[in-house]
Amino acid sequence: MRLTQSSPFQFSLVILLVSLLSACGFHLRGDYDIPDALDTMSFTSYDEYSTFTRVVKRQLRMNEINLVTPAENVPNLTLVSESISERTLSLYQNTRAAEKELTFHAVYRVTIPEIGDKTFTTSVTRSYLDNPLSALAKSVERDMLEDEMRKLAASQIIRQMARLKANIEAGTMNLDKDGAKISTKEMAQQEADRKAQEKVGSDLSNSDSVN
Known part of the structure; x- marks a missing residue:
């Protein structure tokens, strides 16, 4: 069997490409292309811990x-706000829950100086079997699912931030999905929806803390 070795020319070509990429300021980021205007930002939360x-x-x-x-x-x-809700998908013959569905719901707001702010929501849903004979395993599985949903929701937040490039270029946070400016009436409706979302998220969070 004959082994193929890299030629000096191929090695030099790789070095040249790396040098060119470094010279033009190219660098790998995370999974999403965040606009330059959001390279530096502050982060606040209803619960810092x-x-x-x-x-x-x-x-x-x-x-x-x-x-x-x-x-x-x-x-x-x-x-x-953030909250986790659940509902029963199926039952055992003894009417105990056999399969449950978990939904992680988060409300967040992005504010850009001189452009404005906009409130978004994101949800992640997962299901699992509720086996009464293995309560410990069920608890561990649920914890793992909740962690997974939080990570996916965080990724969705970053993805949405990457989509704000059009808003930044237009100088307004009020754009529809096609990049056109939203009318005053639509803005008022969005504001009403935003307040309703925040209230629902707050109520759910308070309910979870009480339970």
Whole structure:
């Protein structure tokens, strides 16, 4: 069997390409292309010590976003609320829940100086079998699912931030999916929806803390 070795020319070509990429300022980021205007931003949360807050912070750093102290001239990402709800999908013959569905719901707001702010929501849904004969395994599985949903929700937040490039170029946060400016009536409806989302998220969070 004959082994193929890299020629000096191929090696030199690789070195040249690496040098060119470095010279033009190219660098790998995370999974998403965050706009340059959001390279530096502040991050606040309704609960600075929650697991989801730590997960989102980790995602921001993975995408090379420099987190700084909140200021009027600095973009901001705010976690407004988070909650986990569940519903029964199927039952055993004894009417006990056999399969359950978990939904992680988060409300967050992105503020960009001189452009405005916009509130978004993200949801992740997963299902699992509720086996009454293995309560410990069921508890561990649920914890793992919740961690997975938080990570996916954090990724969705970063993905949405990457989509704000059109808003930044247009100078407004009020754009529809086709990039056109939203009318005053639509803006008012969005504001009403935003307040309703925040209230629902807050109520769910308070309910979870009481339980």
